[in-house]
Amino acid sequence: xxxxxxxxxxxxxxxxxxxxxxxxxxxxxxxxxxxxxxxxxxxxxxxxxxxxxxxxxxxxxx
Numbered sequence: 436x437x438x439x440x441x442x443x444x445x446x447x448x449x450x451x452x453x454x455x456x457x458x459x460x461x462x463x464x465x466x467x468x469x470x471x472x473x474x475x476x477x478x479x480x481x482x483x484x485x486x487x488x489x490x491x492x493x494x495x496x497x
Contacts, residue, residue, distance in 0.1 A: 462483075463483060463484070464483050464484050464485050465483045465485050465486065466482075466483050466486075467481050467482055467483060467486075468482055468483070468486045469481075469482055469486070470482050
């Protein structure tokens with residue numbers, strides 16, 4: 436019984452970690468919409484990848 440509880444607990448913890456990782460990754464793709472600055476220094480990963488390349492994606496022929 437203790438092994439079953441341990442396996443279920445590990446699965447729940449792994450699922451939670453995976454969900455949080457996916458949540459952060461999706462937010463980094465789409466947000467923020469504009470670059471953020473601290474003084475003259477641009478904060479890394481701003482804007483998100485999709486807003487940063489929207490003109491390139493709009494011109495691309497599928």
